Amino acid sequence: MDRQHDAPPPAATQPSPARPFDWSLLPLSQGSEDSLVLRAVRRMQREPTLLFTTAYLLVSALGLWCSYWFYRGFNLSILDYLQPSDFLVAGVRDPVYIALLALGVVMVMVVTWPETLRLRNPETVARLSGRSRFWRMLLGRSVFNSWDVTRMRPLTAMTLAVALFLAATAANYVAKRGKDIRDHRAGEAVTVQLLGDAAALPGQARLLGSSSAFVFLWWPAQRRAEAVPIAAVRRLQAVPMPAAKRTARPAAAQR
Numbered sequence: 001m002d003r004q005h006d007a008p009p010p011a012a013t014q015p016s017p018a019r020p021f022d023w024s025l026l027p028l029s030q031g032s033e034d035s036l037v038l039r040a041v042r043r044m045q046r047e048p049t050l051l052f053t054t055a056y057l058l059v060s061a062l063g064l065w066c067s068y069w070f071y072r073g074f075n076l077s078i079l080d081y082l083q084p085s086d087f088l089v090a091g092v093r094d095p096v097y098i099a100l101l102a103l104g105v106v107m108v109m110v111v112t113w114p115e116t117l118r119l120r121n122p123e124t125v126a127r128l129s130g131r132s133r134f135w136r137m138l139l140g141r142s143v144f145n146s147w148d149v150t151r152m153r154p155l156t157a158m159t160l161a162v163a164l165f166l167a168a169t170a171a172n173y174v175a176k177r178g179k180d181i182r183d184h185r186a187g188e189a190v191t192v193q194l195l196g197d198a199a200a201l202p203g204q205a206r207l208l209g210s211s212s213a214f215v216f217l218w219w220p221a222q223r224r225a226e227a228v229p230i231a232a233v234r235r236l237q238a239v240p241m242p243a244a245k246r247t248a249r250p251a252a253a254q255r
Contacts, residue, residue, distance in 0.1 A: 063091030
């Protein structure tokens with residue numbers, strides 16, 4: 001009688017461990033392989049110097065945009081007074097422009113977060129959406145949390161949203177600052193003395209800014225903006241700030 005060897009029992013199938021939920025805010029490039037934005041990003045990864053050059057040019061463009069809307073409120077055509085070198089440093093005069101750029105990127109990433117979560121964790125998102133109405137509202141697809149309505153690649157739509165947000169926010173910021181100078185006498189008060197004059201011009205002006213060849217002033221009394229050539233200015237002096245009033249100490253406290 002032949003000895004029959006029993007076949008080993010089949011190994012029990014172990015369920016595959018569930019992948020941890022990926023909460024990353026960084027958008028995926030799925031469906032955007034042929035977008036110009038993704039191609040530019042890959043090129044910058046290969047050439048880091050191109051990244052800094054592009055960022056610098058974007059900040060300069062934002063500075064020119066803000067300068068236009070700021071001086072537009074004073075009826076000054078600022079582009080007519082700028083030299084070629086001024087176009088390159090327009091964005092580095094105010095660090096707010098860099099903060100706006102960072103804030104715009106973060107806000108767009110937050111807006112596109114539900115779409116990113118669906119792409120990174122499709123099984124988990126489907127399971128959570130079936131549990132409660134809260135998850136369905138947060139992770140469900142709609143025109144408010146996806147880029148399908150734009151009919152553009154996701155990365156292209158995100159980049160366009162960042163640009164529009166930055167343009168609108170920056171224009172509103174500089175327009176409000178100009179309004180405060182015109183209507184509420186905000187800004188830096190200065191006295192101006194021109195070459196050949198023995199004394200400063202009467203009245204106080206508000207310093208709006210400067211370029212490589214001009215100083216831009218606002219005269220509140222006449223409600224008039226003026227571009228003065230730097231070569232014609234002898235002295236530009238800030239108005240001294242009033243000294244802080246000292247409160248008299250009680251006699252009991254002085255003892």
